Amino acid sequence: MNNDAKKPTILVVNDDGITAPGIKSLIEVMQEIGHVVVVAPDGPQSGMGHAITIGKPLRFDKVDLYPGVEMYKCSGTPVDCVKLAVNKVFKGKKPDLCVSGINHGLNNSINIIYSGTMSAAVEGAIEKIPSIGFSLDDFAQEADFSHCKKFIKTIALKVLTNGLPEATLLNVNFPKGADLKGIKICRQANAKWAEDFEERTDPYKRPYYWLTGVFENYDRGEDTDVWALDHGFVSVVPVQFDLTAHHAIPILNGWGFSDSNNSTSTVNKTAGPDGKSLG
Numbered sequence: 550m551n552n553d554a555k556k557p558t559i560l561v562v563n564d565d566g567i568t569a570p571g572i573k574s575l576i577e578v579m580q581e582i583g584h585v586v587v588v589a590p591d592g593p594q595s596g597m598g599h600a601i602t603i604g605k606p607l608r609f610d611k612v613d614l615y616p617g618v619e620m621y622k623c624s625g626t627p628v629d630c631v632k633l634a635v636n637k638v639f640k641g642k643k644p645d646l647c648v649s650g651i652n653h654g655l656n657n658s659i660n661i662i663y664s665g666t667m668s669a670a671v672e673g674a675i676e677k678i679p680s681i682g683f684s685l686d687d688f689a690q691e692a693d694f695s696h697c698k699k700f701i702k703t704i705a706l707k708v709l710t711n712g713l714p715e716a717t718l719l720n721v722n723f724p725k726g727a728d729l730k731g732i733k734i735c736r737q738a739n740a741k742w743a744e745d746f747e748e749r750t751d752p753y754k755r756p757y758y759w760l761t762g763v764f765e766n767y768d769r770g771e772d773t774d775v776w777a778l779d780h781g782f783v784s785v786v787p788v789q790f791d792l793t794a795h796h797a798i799p800i801l802n803g804w805g806f807s808d809s810n811n812s813t814s815t816v817n818k819t820a821g822p823d824g825k826s827l828g
Contacts, residue, residue: 557583557645557709560634560673564594564627564652564665567612567620571651574694575683576618578701579648582709586644587620588634590627595654597665599672600626609633627669635676646709647673650683651694651701657684657722657774657784658740658766667720671790674718679708681718686725686778696727700783704732713787720786724778733782738773740766 559579563572567589579585591608608624621638623630631647652666661667666682673680683701685694704721713719720737723729744762751757766775774784 558639559583559585559705560631560639560644560647560678561585561587561589562627562630562634562647562649562669562673563589564597564649564669566590566592566594567614567622569593569653570690570692571653571685571694573615574698575648575651575701576615578698579705580618581702582705583645585618586634586638587618588623588630588638589621590630591622591624594626594665595652596663597626597628597668598663599628599668600665601632602626602629607633609637627665628672631669631672631676635678643676643678645679646705647676647678647680648683648701648705649673649681650685651697651723652682652684653690653692654688655684655686655722655778656682656720657778657786658738658764659742661720661737661788667788670718670720671788674713674716675790677715679713679718681705681708681721683721683723685723693727696729697723697783700729700732704785716789716791718788718790720774720784720788722774722778722784724781724783726781728781729783730781731783732785733777735774735777735784735786736770736772737786737788738766738770738775739768740764740775 561576561579563569565571572589576585602625607629610622612620612622614620623633649666649669656664656667666684670680670682685692685697742762743765746758747761748756748758774786777784
């Protein structure tokens, strides 16, 4: 039997574009593990979140950038890339793993909401593919990803061996610098960007606005991704795409909507993740 037939098939995506240094490093690691297929945007798509392309054509072309790697560039968003990969490259047969990144810049805490890198991984999980997003705390084009590689390989192999809970994916972030203390399983920190829009003037004297901001951490817990990164650990946060606030359902059921509507309907007995009634 061909040894390649035993290797897992791995979909590699990103949001920084198909020529970004981060995706090259991720491809190199995945080539040590399995057969790699790359579908990535033809240019930077950072901050796109879970956007998809509607109302205009998507371009999708095969390219030859790295020896031995099947690669496609896409004119759309990171999520478009995953959708096209599943439908046009794999033709409905799912890869064994979807990895996204390595992103130039962190996707810890609230950043996951805006991240194209993580949204591509989320889309992989929606397609029931074990999925991981990887990000490094370095925006520089010449960022050094070498210290991330052994951890990426370890995490990817663990996921391939053990799988992930249904509807769950991993958000992995790396501190900058080679002196890493290890891997820490974390929760997402309660933190956000305190944003400002700096007003500027273009050459025609017309005002325009440039988004700036400061990252503020309101969470002093030592079990968060922010804490782990600040203390030299690789943070691993299990993420789900079910956005239901299950804990709020019994509160809303207590507001008496049925009474106010003069309805005879029964109170919603929605079950929580453990199957027990929340209402």
